[in-house]
Amino acid sequence: MSGAGGFFEDLFRGLLQGTPPGAVYALVALGFVLTYKTSGVFNLAFGAQAYISAAMYFKAHTLWGWPKWAALVVSAFVLAPLIGLVLERLIFRHLRTASAVSKLVVALGLSVALPELFNQAARFTAVAGRQITGIIPDGASVFYDPFGVYRFNRDELAMMAVALAATLLLAALFRFTMIGLAMRAVVESPRMTELSGINADRTSAFAWALSSTFAGLAGVLIAPRFNSLLSTDFFTLVVIAVAAAAVGKLVSLPRALLGGLGLGWLIAVFNTFLPRWSGDHTWLRPFQENLTPSLPFVVLFAILVLWRAIGREREASDPLSGVDPPPPALAALARHPKLTLFTRLFGVGFIAVVGSVVWFRAGVLWMHLVTTAVIMAVIYLSVTVITGMAGQISLCQGTFAAIGGFTIFQMADRFNMSVLAAALLGAGVAAAVGAVLSLPVLRLGGVWLAIATLAFAFFFDAVMVKFSWVGGGTTALLTGTRVPRPLVGPIDFASDRAFLVLAVVVLVIVSVVVIQLREGTVGRTLTALRGSEVAAASIGISAARARIIAFAVSAAIAGLGGALLSMHQQNVNYSTNFGPVNALFWLVIVVALGARTVEGAIQAGAAFALFEPLILKGDLLAWILRGEDHLPGLLPISGSWRLVLFGMMAIQFARHPEGLVEHGKRRASARINRWLEAREGAAP
């Protein structure tokens, strides 16, 4: 055994130990920068692409017994570029002039959909302990100790070499070749590039094939570090690597490399010295306990918030985008009066019929599902406020909802407080946290704001939940985070029917608040800001104030919804309900269906809770066919297809930011309007 060395020897060893994970971050950061430079997409789906190639390599080599080279060629050099080409042709070619935020949402949808699509199509599941064997022979078992301090295995050396070589080659590609210049030009303005005689489509396709190949290669190289292959691990890796990419402002490959390595070194040095020092200095102990597991997310958050240059970076935008038409108004605002009347009558009738069926016929399962749909609609209204009205992407709505849930757990457990009062308190706490969070991150705007909120969600998950005054600590360990239902006078909401009524009442109130907000000063201010921030500022509108209000209100609604969900389930169930990756799906499903309207949020809530049992499981079809015996053999379909379908639907966000349902409504309304007007015109 080696003994304890001096400070510098320990420091040197720590740096060496941090190099392999640093190379992992660097590899992902390089891929991230490559995608951004060649497509203008803040590609959070990079991890999903890397995962698919890694899983394909695992399946081909480990399960099917293919030779390594054949598995590598198929997974990284055939499948990966093919995915890139398909994505470019079907999705991103049509989004070149879309805003960076729109592209981010599309990438989020893909990050949710692609891994599940592969898992379902290839019937792939993680297997404990069945590691990927690296592409180098004896990659994990042959070690080299170049400095006599720490040994690297062949896989790690290969990964480091690829990261370095990729940096040099890609930098040379962009600097010295025509195709490199053309790729950057297409990102800047495809229309102007085509005026110069460059085929933008072909260039863009090559860029996507190149970046996807890199994602595939990175996936295969990184995978031996995991003892079981999970897409969520790759996603988390991408979030961490964003910090490294941010060092290079998403455009500098050498800085991304250094950022990745620096992150690995920083974590290793922290892990080397902090535990040792905290033994002598107890005041360091809380830092060690809380900082160590969350360091990547703290670094990411700190870079985004403290590095002023990040906020000043302007997103790549097409100079000709000004000629694009503005987004159309909501369908409801352009409806014929008769159609409006009919729509409202139909809505009332539909609610009456469905409500009656649920009230009189639903058993415990459907009562639970409908209540869940109503509560999720409340939570999704928070997305309506922050994304639909303010035009910002927040990826920490699950965290705000968790704050509401934990507040009622704590208040009921410690002080036996009424859970209804605690729910309102939870909404207030969430609003306060949202407002405080918004102060540093709102300056960022766009994709950086989204990433900062995601870093906050991971930080909450890694650090805050552990505190006994948040997650319950030992109390939760012994008895869980159980929450009672409310009691109001003689009405005991322990009854599922009574609780559904409460949830509906809350939904109605929150919907009214959101509509009031949208039609009031704040909503109009936000609309003005979405149109032109500069113009809005010129007439005295404070962008910061309006957005802080939007952020706080959105957080309050999410907190209230989270509290309600915890009451409904009689348990906070943090991991199931509010984890940062779980909550990504919330945004995906809302933007897929309609982020700008209350109806969109309600439809998203219904889809979240009811799509799987009604459609995928086949209950609706069974009801129509009068029995499960008549269902086709295809049913039931795995609930995971929900992720695929709504992830794919979110892809439409860039073309239809109002959501698919709203888009459909608008088209239908336009046709009916024309028909009604024609009838009125024809009438004597």
Add this chain to the structure above:
Amino acid sequence: MFRVRRTIAVLGAAVVLAAACGNSPSGDGAAPTPDTAAPTTAAPVTTAADVPEPDAVVEAPEPDASEPDEPTADEPATTEEAPEPAADELDAAEAPEPETDDPAPTTTTEPVVEEPVDPYPHRHDFVPLDGVPGVTVDEIRVAVIGTGKNNILGTCILPCFHTGIQAYFDYVNDAGGVYGRRLVIGELLDDELGFNQQRSLEVIDGNNSLAAFQATLLPSGWGPLNDAGIPTFTWNIHSADSVNRDAIFGSFVIGCAGCTQRGLPWLAAHAGAGRVALLGYGVSETSKVNTQASADSIRLYGADVGGLEVAYVNDDLAFGLPNGIGPEVTQMIDAGVDFIAASMDLNGMLTLAQELERQGVRDQITMLHPNTYDVDFVAAAGGLLDGDYVLVLFVPFEYQSSSPLRHAYDQWVPAHGGPTAEQTMAGWINADMLVTGLLEAGPEFDRQAIIDSLNRITYGAGGLINPIDWTRQHTAVVPGVFDHAYAQECVSYVRVEQGSFVTFLPEPWMCWPGDTDAWSEPTPTDFAG
């Protein structure tokens, strides 16, 4: 601004009204039952180990070959018409009936050989039952819920758990079933990690299952099942979700993750260790608390076992060890660690072993694994885990056991294509617990009768587990208070040699008195003996 003020005013009024409200006293989410609420008296000594299993001499399993005569719907059997299982098999499987007509011997010149008494002579008595969910004239149907798809551990959970239950059901059905009815898995539901509550509500709503079995990673449905009064048998790795719930049973009980334990210091001393490191994940409260409890155990008993010391503690590791564990291993080496006890999943333990190997100390540091009792996993590690110890929560397969339940397992589970693994054993034991509850409840059973009957006994799975006294072990254990603890604090370990598990203890269990935490030498114990 008027709208905002009006909204604020409305919300303010709502706050005042809400503050005047209370919380429902009913429902699972109500304030947890205080410890003192549970009975603290000793349970009647009735264990499944006393139950003559249907196969004292187990024949080769032929699940399909020997269906018992079953009553039909048209001809409901009566108690007198109870279906007779295949005579030869049942004779071999069941303990002989006591010959009550014979007078007891009056002289003492010869030793009296007492015939074993079947405590459940009514096990094949058929009584028509109306309105008992999941029970028909010829079947007792249950639901099995677990994590199949999206299993983040990558281990065999639902398929293996299901195999264990199905194998046990076929084994019992082969000997005539219970109360003239066959045991049937009527619903097999994959919660796909995130749908446990929904699947549980499907079972409640369908009302077609007498009982439920659960092996899941996120147990959000246990509360509703308990509240619905459905006896639920679980792979109980979620103590917080089973405690204070009288209808939730498991093949083991984690009564107190934060309590000190004598097994760890004893094992470390047995392994010849002197300086111990404790590792855990920061993100998991269970892992974190267990790591601190392990450190406390070494500190408390270290002197008693020959001078063990805590050399390194780290309960802040990131789940999955995404940054590796190089610096931590270096520090452990510097601290002179020769034994590591880690509260981590099996994948994390493999990563740790790989780092130890890299830093050249794998053969100098022994590890204790809490979750690595997986033959295939250890074999795939290719000797990397050799010399380590693995905690097992039932009698490990490597020990010879006289338990008839184990003999039956050894024959029936492989015959169903299942691995001899923790999950199949968990399913097998849980299925046995249901049958024990049925037999205890009597032929006129229902859900509540099963729950009540199990909560009156101590269950030991024929000696395969440390017996659980269900009269008092539904309640969480508080450090220093032993009212709800196991009667004996027992541990069972195996050692890894050449990529497989081997025994090293004289008996499957090493036990200490459960009513004190004072140090004493452990007693080798075989509950089946």
